[in-house]
Amino acid sequence: MNYSPAPLHIPDGFLTIVVSLIFWLITIIMVGLAVSKTNRSLGEKQVPIMGVMAAFIFAAQMLNFPIAGGTSGHFLGGTLAAIVLGPWAGILVMTAVVGIQALLFQDGGLLVMGANIFNMGILTAVIGYGLYRLVIHQKRGIRLAVAGGGAWIATMAAALTASLQLWLSGTTRLEIVLPTMLGVHALIGLGEALITVAALAYIEQTRPDILDVNNPAKEGGRGWIVSGVLISLLAVLISPLASGNPDGLEKVASDLGFLGSGLDAPYQLLPDYSIPFLGDTAISTILAGAVGAVVLIGLVVLLGRNLRRQKSG
Amino acid sequence: MHVDVFDQYHFTQSKVHDLDPRIKVLITVLFILSNALLPDGSWPAFALAWLFLLIANDQAGLGLGFTLKRSVVALPFALVAVSAIFSPYGSPLAVWDLGFITLYPTDLGLIRFFSIMVRSWLSVQVAILLVATTQFSDLLHALEHLRLPRTLTTIIAFLFRYLFVLTNEVFRILRAREARSAGLPGVKGGGSLPWRIKTTGSMVGQLFLRSYERSDRIYQAMISRGYTGHIRTLNPHHMNRRDWLILFISIFLLVIIQFVGWVR
Numbered sequence: 209m210n211y212s213p214a215p216l217h218i219p220d221g222f223l224t225i226v227v228s229l230i231f232w233l234i235t236i237i238m239v240g241l242a243v244s245k246t247n248r249s250l251g252e253k254q255v256p257i258m259g260v261m262a263a264f265i266f267a268a269q270m271l272n273f274p275i276a277g278g279t280s281g282h283f284l285g286g287t288l289a290a291i292v293l294g295p296w297a298g299i300l301v302m303t304a305v306v307g308i309q310a311l312l313f314q315d316g317g318l319l320v321m322g323a324n325i326f327n328m329g330i331l332t333a334v335i336g337y338g339l340y341r342l343v344i345h346q347k348r349g350i351r352l353a354v355a356g357g358g359a360w361i362a363t364m365a366a367a368l369t370a371s372l373q374l375w376l377s378g379t380t381r382l383e384i385v386l387p388t389m390l391g392v393h394a395l396i397g398l399g400e401a402l403i404t405v406a407a408l409a410y411i412e413q414t415r416p417d418i419l420d421v422n423n424p425a426k427e428g429g430r431g432w433i434v435s436g437v438l439i440s441l442l443a444v445l446i447s448p449l450a451s452g453n454p455d456g457l458e459k460v461a462s463d464l465g466f467l468g469s470g471l472d473a474p475y476q477l478l479p480d481y482s483i484p485f486l487g488d489t490a491i492s493t494i495l496a497g498a499v500g501a502v503v504l505i506g507l508v509v510l511l512g513r514n515l516r517r518q519k520s521g
Numbered sequence: 522m523h524v525d526v527f528d529q530y531h532f533t534q535s536k537v538h539d540l541d542p543r544i545k546v547l548i549t550v551l552f553i554l555s556n557a558l559l560p561d562g563s564w565p566a567f568a569l570a571w572l573f574l575l576i577a578n579d580q581a582g583l584g585l586g587f588t589l590k591r592s593v594v595a596l597p598f599a600l601v602a603v604s605a606i607f608s609p610y611g612s613p614l615a616v617w618d619l620g621f622i623t624l625y626p627t628d629l630g631l632i633r634f635f636s637i638m639v640r641s642w643l644s645v646q647v648a649i650l651l652v653a654t655t656q657f658s659d660l661l662h663a664l665e666h667l668r669l670p671r672t673l674t675t676i677i678a679f680l681f682r683y684l685f686v687l688t689n690e691v692f693r694i695l696r697a698r699e700a701r702s703a704g705l706p707g708v709k710g711g712g713s714l715p716w717r718i719k720t721t722g723s724m725v726g727q728l729f730l731r732s733y734e735r736s737d738r739i740y741q742a743m744i745s746r747g748y749t750g751h752i753r754t755l756n757p758h759h760m761n762r763r764d765w766l767i768l769f770i771s772i773f774l775l776v777i778i779q780f781v782g783w784v785r
Contacts, residue, residue: 219598220648221640225557243670255672256743259679260687260736266680267687267732268725283725292729304676308684311660312652314591314645319553374601379637384604399718406722407729415730499565499781506572510579 216284216370216393217309218324220317224377231373232322238330239303242296249296258297262304265289284366284396286332287340287359288404292411292418295337295432302329327369331439332362336404338436348412355408356401358440363397364390365443537581537654541764542663548771549651553644555775559782561629561636566782570643573774574650581654588646588653602637606630657681662758683739687732694724 246254265285285305290298306325309315316324339358343350367389375382412419537545552573559566578585606626613625652660658678665674698720 217598219641220553220644221556221637221642222598222602223557225554228557239673240670243672247672255675256679256740257733257736259676260683260732260739262676262680263683263687264729264732266684267691268728270688270691283721288725288729300673300676303673304680307677308680311648312657312681314648314652317553317641317644318550318648319557319644378633379602379605381604381607384607385601402718403722403725406719407725410723410726411729414726415733418733499569503565503568503572506576510575510585514579514585 216324216328216366217306217316218320218370218373219314220319222317222377222379223320223323223373225319227373227377228319228322231320231326235303235322235325235330238299239325242299242303245296246300254297258293258301259304261289261293261297262301262308265301265305266308283403284328284332284363284400286328286366287336287355287362287400288407290333290337291340291355291404291408295333298333298337299329302333305329323370323373327366327373331365331369332359334432335362335365335436335440335443338432338434339440342433342437352405352408356405358436359404360397360401361440361443363393363400365439367393367397368443368446533582535580535582535654537577537650540654540767541758541760542655542659543666543758543760544764544768545651545655546660546663546667547768549647551772551775552647555778556640556643558779559636559640562632563636563782566778567636567639567643569774569778569781573771573778574643574646577647577650581650583650583653588649591649592642592645598641599638602634605634605637659758666758683732683735686735687728690728690731694728698724 246258265288268285269283286298286302289301292298293301303325306316306321306328310318310321310324336355336358339361340351340355343354346354368386371380371382371385371389374380374385408419552570556567556570559570574588575585578587581587607624607630612629613627614631615626617624617626655663661674661678661681664677665671
């Protein structure tokens with residue numbers, strides 16, 4: 209099948225434990241809220257619908273369109289899901305999509321899934337829906353334009369947080385990853401925005417009842433507007449600031465003590481090749497030798513067994 | 522596309538296939554956690570972790586190279602970590618003058634880069650092994666036992682089921698586009714970029730409506746067949762003594778790997 213990994217899915221091993229756990233915590237709180245909200249406001253009927261909608265987002269991500277020079281636009285769908293289904297249901301749907309991409313396709317890791325869900329599910333729902341909710345009673349053209357803008361900002365914000373997570377984990381240099389990620393996603397976000405607008409326009413033309421303002425399934429309070437606008441502003445302000453002056457952000461992070469856990473710890477362990485409590489380099493050499501021997505013997509045994517099995521089978 | 526794309530390895534019997542899915546999920550997560558906890562450059566520990574993985578592969582009867590062959594999916598993301606090579610914390614090994622920028626690859630940077638790659642490569646493989654040896658319904662059941670909210674597991678179950686139906690729907694839509702986009706050889710087909718985007722948007726909208734209406738019908742059909750909001754599996758999930766034993770052995774081995782990684 210023609211499934212292509214999107215550049216936003218962070219694999220395991222790229223984020224440190226601390227960063228992974230912080231974002232798991234945020235994600236668990238938000239998804240837990242989403243579960244209890246949808247359980248309360250929607251009937252059990254909504255659950256199968258959300259499942260099929262999640263499958264829709266997944267399938268729609270395969271519909272890519274050629275741009276230029278062999279690259280193709282790619283659809284993420286977080287904003288569309290949040291606008292059509294409502295923000296809480298949108299979060300749940302995107303959580304399921306990211307989860308299954310990690311479980312079945314190894315597109316994105318398990319330990320870092322909290323960060324991935326946060327970037328691609330929660331941020332997109334808050335920004336995309338929050339901005340759309342602001343103009344929900346306006347004319348059609350304004351609504352579509354804001355939906356498109358929201359989709360673009362949401363994609364950029366996801367790229368921004370992914371870059372920051374990678375940088376806090378000491379995986380990349382900020383001055384390299386940030387311009388690259390934001391540059392690539394400025395284009396991807398454009399495709400995302402255009403497809404979101406086109407899909408919304410099509411749905412509104414054929415089934416206006418689904419996008420009806422008075423549909424109780426899409427109820428979301430003013431909190432969405434406030435947080436959506438605030439987070440969009442934050443993303444819009446941070447991106448150029450950080451791209452133009454990564455050293456400044458680095459200084460802020462180290463002042464706040466983030467980098468202490470993110471960057472320095474793994475680096476400082478390396479030059480120190482002494483044993484903390486054995487205190488003898490001879491023992492460390494013996495230990496290393498023993499480990500090497502175990503790995504080697506294990507490999508030989510496994511290979512031998514497999515060769516024999518192939519012969520007899 | 523059919524469910525068989527993923528399920529073709531599930532129906533063989535092996536010691537790994539027979540394990541309780543909860544144990545498999547736990548060991549997978551612990552293994553990934555252990556990799557993440559290992560310090561940079563602890564090659565002996567990484568080698569031991571790889572051996573652990575090979576033994577699991579072997580016990581699953583899929584062949585030693587099974588997960589290795591499928592692990593290339595994680596490679597594209599490696600590009601992101603390349604800049605770690607130029608870490609300012611180590612001593613420079615060389616000077617690369619590219620004209621517009623001068624790069625200094627450092628020893629610590631290289632160690633960091635390869636450690637990230639090895640961690641990611643090991644973690645991807647254990648996840649591949651989990652999926653290859655566990656039926657999806659069992660996996661969901663395990664997640665439910667591990668306190669994932671029922672709403673979420675049900676959504677994922679539906680997602681998994683209709684993934685294949687809707688993927689085929691996508692293929693139908695794409696085929697329809699192909700069929701209506703005949704072009705002369707050598708002549709650029711299709712319209713302008715805005716036209717293409719509008720067409721793709723209509724395709725997404727069309728797919729959405731088909732899915733939405735289908736989900737309505739599905740729900741009616743399920744209700745009439747006695748759906749109570751819970752998806753069942755035929756496999757009973759009882760932890761027996763062997764499951765506990767495997768779990769403890771695995772934890773013990775992971776502790777040894779951590780020990781080897783941190784003590785040197």
